[in-house]
Amino acid sequence: MSPHLQGIQLIAFDLDGTLIDSVPDLAAAVDAMLADLGLPPAGEAKVRDWVGNGSRKLVERALAHAGDGAGEAAGREDAHERFLRHYAATPCARTRLYPGVREALTALKAQGFTLALITNKPEAFIAPILSALSLQAYFAMAVGGDSLPRKKPDPLPLTHVAERLGVAPEAALMVGDSRHDVEAGRRAGFRTLAVPYGYNHGEPVSLAGPDGEVESLAELV
Numbered sequence: 278m279s280p281h282l283q284g285i286q287l288i289a290f291d292l293d294g295t296l297i298d299s300v301p302d303l304a305a306a307v308d309a310m311l312a313d314l315g316l317p318p319a320g321e322a323k324v325r326d327w328v329g330n331g332s333r334k335l336v337e338r339a340l341a342h343a344g345d346g347a348g349e350a351a352g353r354e355d356a357h358e359r360f361l362r363h364y365a366a367t368p369c370a371r372t373r374l375y376p377g378v379r380e381a382l383t384a385l386k387a388q389g390f391t392l393a394l395i396t397n398k399p400e401a402f403i404a405p406i407l408s409a410l411s412l413q414a415y416f417a418m419a420v421g422g423d424s425l426p427r428k429k430p431d432p433l434p435l436t437h438v439a440e441r442l443g444v445a446p447e448a449a450l451m452v453g454d455s456r457h458d459v460e461a462g463r464r465a466g467f468r469t470l471a472v473p474y475g476y477n478h479g480e481p482v483s484l485a486g487p488d489g490e491v492e493s494l495a496e497l498v
């Protein structure tokens with residue numbers, strides 16, 4: 278067994294940038310929202326650096342980049358609703374699993390680990406995306422960025438999942454691509470494992486000091 282999994286019962290995965298490369302669909306929805314407002318498109322490279330703090334922050338960053346950052350709260354709310362509508366229409370047209378993900382989830386589940394999903398993405402998008410990628414059956418629980426009063430980097434979603442699943446924090450591992458996953462994991466008392474291929478605001482995730490790092494989830498099996 279991988280040394281990262283010694284003593285672990287529960288493995289909590291981040292979604293965007295860890296299991297799925299969702300930026301093509303997120304960027305399309307951001308650009309459609311910007312077009313509605315008569316603003317120029319942001320493009321995938323920019324959106325890649327803005328993902329990870331939930332949809333409101335993503336929209337705020339896109340508006341700020343377009344020079345519309347000082348906009349009224351009502352304008353930001355309208356932009357956010359437009360983004361949600363566009364993303365809801367096509368949440369999984371060009372979103373893909375990263376290499377090794379399905380194999381790792383299948384093997385880890387077969388080995389008896391409890392698997393959970395903890396994302397900052399709004400909860401409404403979790404089921405459609407998991408279903409489009411045939412991933413629903415792997416997870417005992419899934420928590421979104423608006424499921425609880427606080428999201429990552431707050432430890433609340435992680436402690437909530439561990440409690441609900443009856444697993445002590447020290448027997449739980451948080452696997453993610455960003456400093457928010459590492460910080461939430463550390464504050465929840467989970468062990469933390471980072472993947473370097475996702476979205477971390479343009480910085481190497483190793484700077485966040487995870488307990489371990491793997492190039493691909495395939496290394497876990």
Ligand SMILES: O=C(O)COP(=O)(O)O
Nearest residue numbers: 293329330331396397398
């Ligand atoms: O910020 C988001 O919407 C997605 O973030 P995640 O990396 O927590 O899945």
Ligand SMILES: [Mg+2]
Nearest residue numbers: 291293294454
């Ligand atoms: Mg992520």
